[in-house]
Amino acid sequence: MEVLTRTAYHKRRRLWTKILWFGVLVIFFSFLTLSALVLYAYQMERPSLSVPDTTVVYSADGERIGEFHQGEHRYWIPLDQMGNTIVDATLAIEDRRFYDHYGFDPIRITRAALTNVLSGSKAQGASTITQQYARNLFLTHDKTWARKWHEALYALRLELHYSKKEILEGYLNTIYYGHGAYGIEAAANLYFQKNADELTYSEAALLAGIPKGPSIYSPFVDEERAFTRQHTVLRSMEEAGTLSPEERAGYESAPLTFASSQETEGKRVAPYFQDAVRQWLAEEHGFDPAMLDGGGLEIHTTLHSGLQKHAEDIISRELDPDHELETALVAMDPRTGDVRALVGGKNYTDSPFNRATQAKRHPGSTMKPFLYYAALEHGLKPNSMLKSEETTFVFDEGRDEYKPSNFNHRYADDYITMLQALAVSDNIFAIKTHFLLGFEDLLHTAGRFGIESPLEANPSLALGTSDVGVLEMTKSYSPFANGGYRITPRLVEKIEDRDGNILFEANMERKQEFNPAHTAIMTDLMKGMFEPELSASFGAVTGGSISNVLDRPVAGKSGSTQSDSWMIGYTPQLLTGVWTGYDDARFLESGDAAHSKQIWAKFMKKSLDGELKLSFPVPKNVTEVSINPANGLLATEHCPVSRPTLFYKGTEPTEYCNEHIGELEEETFETEGDSEDSPSGREDKKKEKWLDRFTDWIP
Template identity: 60%
Template structure:
């Protein structure tokens, strides 16, 4: 046995302590070197990208949020200064109160978590800082492994080395998951409280700050009682962290919370058909990829007016019955600019996704007649031009059998009527005769100038009664030149697109094109105003087709209805608003008794949408003149005429003779001027010219017209 002297023992002990000290220094050196190496390595790496999928937001004309495009992650990135102090304080208190004192790793929390996990023989408790959680959200999965933890620590260090604390906290609060598809505090504030993050109260912020620990547990939509309990914990930690006082905690704890309705976060989108058209515009016209639309954080400013959209839906669904197969489409727009204000793609659009407003082609019926009569005005006819309304068979070259159009309810005046009356009561015979007078190709050429591109069967006279199919939006938009003084406009859905950096990707610059004669469009509009004037009724045929809804209006308004066996239409306008509605079946079948309902839909919408708006006159020109005529005779009205109607004419074409049919009897019995032809003779002369022009055979019955 070795015996050591006290001196030798002290020397040996001193050597051991020296070796221990050297080992400690070596360990410290190695550790510091390793840390320095890791820090140097992390610093030399490029700054990790902070880019995350961000929701594309759609805004209305009034900059209200109307919808979002995202791929399952509803996220709105906002700067930290727009979040409000309440959510920042609550989050720091419950998640990482030493956030401003560490460099991404909090060794106090890590040590405590390691001890707790060793005791539990699991990894149930985490010591992650906000920076680590942010790193995990950006770059890693949520598996509880040592490898993932090491990568998380490295990413956290990189974030701390390359970004400020404010950048990290801003990123965290914009990416953390709050449940129900809401990523980030702005989306969460909207989902749970229908407000912006900066408007959250302390009580609301405390509740939201408690959700990320377990969105499926602490969401008030899942378990409100548990969510409130968690809120109380957050408020207590805010007191401990010095963000609020005990008195304030008690005040916030007692504050009543008003949550959004449980189903609001999954509510039906506003104007889904309109939003789908916007999406198609972004991809097809602007060539923006679906990936960017879903996650690029775009701001899409649209033309939609949510108030008008609601009025359109109310008007339509109040008239559409319970029949499941019955469908409808509706479009409202500003005829001056083409901006679409409201759109309905179907009675249950969200189920099928077929937008009848933009995809369906249907027979327009009599809504095609204003284009026919515009062409007639161009070719010299006038509002008071007269043709005979009678049952007529038309024989024309190439036809195997006569074309025999009918009026509604098979009623005819069997006398002459003016073009003004013919449009008002929708006389089909007058329209077909006009079509023959103009030539079969004239109508097609005319509608092209109004913007209708759908093909037309010009070889068949039925085209003048709307037998060739057109798109719903196509024909509604084609009425714009009547309302705006002859300008053709393109339907517009998007006014501006801005990317997440604030750069403008697109800004609308639609210039209307003067395509039509403003004097003639003014005359046509004046004629279409007659559709709503009961005084233009034609004895023996019908009342003006819009007279049933004329009581809705006390302002200048014009339009035209249309009915086919399978379709019901109403299109009309004021100078600032144009709208149209179609009702029918996807698989065409006979439509019974819907004409009145269709007009009611349109009239109710126009009345409600224009309530409180300025009553604007329709545009006119110096080339037109207004004179009072008797619509029955087409001549200047006298005080003895039962009906007098102010009517526009191109200057120089207005009537100059006064109506003599209604003057007092003694005047009528005065000697007749032999040089003055009777009105009946003039009518007969006009009909003779018509027959001569189209090759009529005087030996055939009067109601048969032969065209070579």
């Protein structure tokens, strides 16, 4: 037995006292250091939890049609909408003591550090969910001691400024699950085509195992490893008390059905329309493209998914995919301006160039309705007559000439009515009207209808030789269909953030720009292109080939140039414009021009099936009388064609046509002499010069 002397005893006692005090000082200074660290972390600003979040695009009927993102598919959802399965599985495999620590676990970190030192590697990890979340938000994934220190500091800041629920919610919305899917909602959609709260424990356990190594444990990469990892997660859930042994065994053997590779790539409906939405929001309404890509927005568009499918299907059947002929289609509600379908080409993958919004082409005779509306404002009427004949026009004080021609160089060589001229698209009648009104008049009128592209005030403007866009040209017909209101197209109804707050709501912009009486008369005139009875020896109505397709009131105008073919037409509830041509503006080949009308007619027919057959509105100051379209006089039972036609009240004809009554009656008229009202007198009157006749039409 050792016997200590008094001196030795006191030395040992002083030593233990020093050790005790040293320990107290270490604890004290550690506490001060920790307190200072906590105070330092607390006084630092609240760290932002903002991450790029996928913006989802919806159709007007609620279908998800696409998304905008920065390469990270992420749909932020509240923790309450994730379901218990993924929460239980994640906590069991990643951090069972999540609700008991303050962001990092010193014991786990020390144990992992010792293991790594002894093994000479950095393979062992002990990060909590909070640390992983901090790393995902602010740091790299390098395994260094400096990164670990910053990770712990950020984790402490998160714990001090946010609740456990907010941290867990943020973690599950940001963790990477492979194949571009960030967050559990994106992962559930990617692997199982369902929402997070619909996951079974088998599915949730498989997903919870992926973040440890997405390139290893993804079932799309290695299904066997994915299921091995799933079993590890399920055993952890059993150890945590979440599952019983029987439940764990049942979930291990439960079969899983994964999404196909096509579904994995995601569905994108109406890509041309979605590009137009991005452009419209950025250029017209000032949205930052970064906000659109990473703001986690919900964009509710005006697109009708059914009409869009009709348009794409009809175009795919009508146009040869191997042929270079291209097309564009825009369909909209003329009452509101809502764009219901938009196609910018045959194949977005081959050519994302959006011909509906980006291309500028010659509109041809689709400009004529603006011209004839201006003529109505100047006092011309549906039965006003000009002579259709080969004509050379001299202008610019005799310094220049313009010699237009009709299709196939066929002319009436007689006076024809505006009604018939528009139905057969007579160019001479249009150019004479253009000269009578003045070139600036059509330029101004087209601008009032919504043509914003620069136009040249020249003789050929009436025949559509200035470039315009397809969407631009189509929406400019809206006033004809809606009673004179100029409408601004809408592609988006509203935009919400991920919390449901409305960030943007598109107002319906309507302006009563035009006389409803004149737009009603113009619509009545444009119905003529579908009436074969208005055809004549010098020309057939331009819509005769599709007149039997539609079984409801419809109006419109076709147009063609050497390189472009157009068809724009409408009912009271649907306005559609179609263009076909070549991107390099080469001349159309034989048969190319027919496609625009066929696409238009088939689309209108399919889209309106089952809809009410609405009549075009007629104001009270407009009256309808039956006329002979060939001479514009009131029709009798003897006339071969009698066409009900609208007139502004007080301007309708009062003289009856007597050119087709019996021979006896004709002889009677002849004995009465060649009065101005007799057939011979009227024939002489018809031969008056067209400029003299124009002055007679002015009230």
